[in-house]
Amino acid sequence: MCGIAGIFHYETVKPVVPKRVERMTEAIAHRGPDGSGVWTAPGIGLGHRRLSIIDLAGSPQPMHSADERAVIVFNGEIYNYRELRRELEQGGAVFRTDGDTEVILAAWQKWGPDCLRRFDGMFAFALYDCTARRLFLARDRFGVKPLYLARIEGGALAFASELKGLLANPLLRRTIDPLAIEDYMTWGYVPDHRSILQGVEKLPAGHFMLLEHGREPGPPQQWWDISFERREKGSTQDLSAQLLHLMREGVTSRMVADVPLGAFLSGGVDSSSVVALMSEASTVPVTSCSIGFDVASVDETQYARQVAGLFDTDHHERIVSADQFGEIDRIAAIFDEPFADASALPTLRVCELAREHVTVALSGDGADEAFAGYRRQLFHAREEQARSVLPAALRQPVFGALGRIWPKADWAPRPLRAKSTFLSLAENGEAGYARALSILSPEQRQRLYGATLLRERGDYRAEQPFEKLMREAPARSGLDRAQYADLKFWLPGDILTKTDRTSMAVGLEAREPLLDHRLVEFGARLSHGQRLRGTTGKWLVKHTMQRYLPDDILYRSKQGFVTPVSQWLRGPLASEARAVAASEVLVGSGWFARKALARLADDHISGRSDHGRVLWQLLILDRSLRQLKPSA
Template sequence: MCGIAGIFHRQPGVEINRELLARMNTIQSHRGPDDDGYHFDDSIGLAHRRLSIIDLAGGHQPIYNETGSVSVVFNGEIYNFAELAEELTELGHQFKTRSDTETIVHAWEQWGPDCVTRFRGMFAFAIWDNDKKQLFLARDRLGIKPLFYSQLSTGELIFGSELKVLTQHPLCPRAINNHSVEDYFALGYVPEPKTIYQGVNKLEPGHTLLVQHGDLPLQPQRYWDIPMDQTPVSETDIKEQLVERLKEAVDIRLISEVPLGAFLSGGVDSSAVVALMAQLQDDPVNTCSIGFDVPEFNETDFAQTVADRYQTNHHVKTVSSNDFGLIDKLSELYDEPYADSSAMPTYRVCQLARERVTVALSGDGGDELLAGYRRYNWHLKEESFRQKLPLGLRRPLFGTLGRVYPKLDWAPRYLRGKTTFQSMSYDWIEGYLNSMSILRADERRRLFNDQFKRDLNGYTALEVFRHHAATCPTDHPLSQVQYLDMKTYLVGDILTKVDRASMAHSLEVRVPILDHKFVEWAAGISPEQRLQGSEGKAVFKQAMEPHLPQDVLYRKKMGFAVPLCDWFRGPLKQKLESSLLSEHMLDSGLFNPDTLRWLVRSHLNGTRDNSASLWTSLMFERFLNREAN
């Protein structure tokens, strides 16, 4: 796993500032502590930081073709590189290394931009073709690896693996994108292709960007999309197929010349990955788990059950429930506002894993692909009701109930109807966003001040979901929201969390459930097989019954949570008040001070649980604080 960076000038003959590119590259040295490398050519500079995984001796980057006219810097892994190298050798290409990176160079020579369709893996890379005077940027299909870019007023295109790489350039835009602020307080992250800054973008998953001298404007091209329900999977032997296909995806991710292991949370997905790893290798699997000193947040007993069954080299570290010293660290790590508090235990489990391995497999993606979230069941019930009453009747009736019904966070679930009433007054897209939002639309309107709402000019985070819903290839209500999650939550929250937390410790994380071949197959499993009654990931769990204990497969889902509510009423009370009511927060021009004060006060006096809203606001304040210093 590595980091890449680059500067390309739209005008030929411009000399690239080598010292500046070196600074951009050095700021991401945590992504690749083993080596660095540079390439400079006509108006182009490429930079690379290396974490050595494959071909330790020969994998220095940039890597070139036979004549030196094509160069590449690459972050990720190409798992089918051996087969590609064999095919390309038969076509006349000459290899000088055993590195998967070199297959990218020769694949570009052979197939041009279509080379990305040949790669099986996770990747973000930049190719410079000096003969064609073309720069080619690409990102993997699911967005496992990140890539940021910006077109500057000087004609320079800058890019890198993290946002902090770009902000090393003195001309990188730093004006806050108002739409991104609205998106963030709805979702807890800034969704692709936006960043928190105007004029700085993320290359979306499954997209490429081809640039030549003089080109305007930038036009990313999609080369892949999630084929939900497009190729139905035969229900004959579906469970056996699922295990064998996932096992194959795990198997190709075991290639490594450095120590390799796995995360083991005790949940279904990570346990399945460990079980299949144990069946594929002779040596015991290296596994690690993070435990908490609060029982309701602790899953280590379930992880230990799996570890015992497969006799893994298991390592557990218990962290304090008051492990909130990471708050400022997380703000630095994610560069832009990011509100998933599970980033804290994720950071710790990556830290633990790196003590023993350089590569770890994870179970990320299973909930989105195979319908594991409880919210999917709630959405289907709501959608079934919506279809019985036209929107014209539902909107006034349930809209009124949603406005007047109190928010009873402390009450039993059956009495907490405010969000449900609101969702009933919407179509399915707005209803799902409402159920997913950290702060719902009405809460965001109260949070923002009048001037900021005018600056938004009617924009809401709903446009993010509507944009993706417009390209959704299915009309089944379960598949629709899974598609939305894989376009938004999976890449913007889950994969972002794991990439930054792991790379902070120079740890490579591989994600077999998000192997695109497995995704393409699993997307064809019928919705009824994915969600059976209220049982999410039903066919997956059934398929894994011979491999995992029942209490691991069918227990209540816990998640990777931290006790925010208690923190804010206890040890973080003073930090909460001083941060959210700080001068730079109140004077930011974004918020209604009265709402901020009410959020803090009503949480501290116990009348409401505002922990999610407060954490989201606190992480935004930490971002503002960094910007001011």
């Protein structure tokens, strides 16, 4: 696992100053503490920071191909590189190293951009073809590894694994994009179609760019997509056998490393399944790491201990408490862009814990998106059934009116919190699912925004690109469309961003075996009944893992990696909640209304409403914008 950066002059071929690329790589040195390198040629500069995982001494970067005609900087892992290497050797390719980086170079020289389809892995890389004088930028199918892009003065494109790599370039202007604030206040993160800074982009997951000197860069080209249009046939027994085979393949392929390897273990279905299959494949006890909380209602360590005991793992755990709130500035620095998923703090803690024992850790990320494990997907499927029966002419006035008058009863039992359901049923499926996934509805955001942001936002709403993605999804049903949006929007923007930044911050490589693309493609072909059965999500996964895991792990209510920020912001951190309304960054800019923020904090602290997530969101935004220090 590594960090990459570089500069490409597409307008006029100019020298690239090596020191400038070096500064960009130094800004992301945490991603690769084991080595560094810079290579420049007329019009191109590539930089690299290395975290050694495979071929520890033999694969320094930037790396040249055997014939010196191509150079690459690469972040990630190609899990099937040995099979590809054998195929390429049969075609005459010569290799000088034992790692996967050189395999990418040889694959590019044989297959061009089509090489991407042959890679099983997570990656972002920049490959310069010295003969064709072209730069090839590529990102993996799901966006496990990031790549930021920015056009800078002099007709050049700068790129880096993290925004801080671009920020090290003095030619990049730091102008906040108000539409990114609208996106962030809706989702809790800045999605991949935008950046917090104007002029900065992210290469989308499953896309590549091919750039040439003397030619304006074109838009990214999609090389992979997930389809829900087909349905897998077969008995439950046959499908379960296929699923188990694919899960085993996903896990064992990601256990290849020349350094110590372990796993994150929350005690939930996904991480427990990964640990079970790792234990099955390993000749030594698996190293497992868990994080707990000082609030009993959200602490899952007992379940993690149960699984650790079941598979006799070398288990380690640590507790996160409110006195670690001081890490909020560190969180803001790690993510660069505002990132309000409060589980980032415990994720950072479990990465720190894991790094004390291993260099690579396997996670359970991806299964909820691929196999319908989220409660919101179940609710959406049921709402879609209602929409198919009730015409819009009836739903919109009836449920819209109920939604407007129904109280927002955060204190009530879950079945009585009907306001969101009524509002969702009044809308079409895409708008309803956007409402379910968002932190703040359009109406709530409208009440918080100040005059400046309302003016700068104009007619744009954060839900628009999300709903468009769902409408155009290669899918057959509402559930398909919801899962497609989760895989293409939520997964890269939130889940994978969180895991990448927190693991890389401590020099740990995180791998996601349940995001093996063959496994996810299989999940997308399952019937509704194999994904959702009654109130049980991920039904076939749970059915299949019954041979390994007890029912109280498989079928207990899904909890997720929940951080008790609401309790903290009513107790030891109440002063931080009140400080939001005094923020010069948020209020002085005219982006937010002071009175609305003060009322939000008062209502939360008094217990009248639960605004913990929104207050945390605003606190993170405040800290992030302070660190970005926008230029005039």
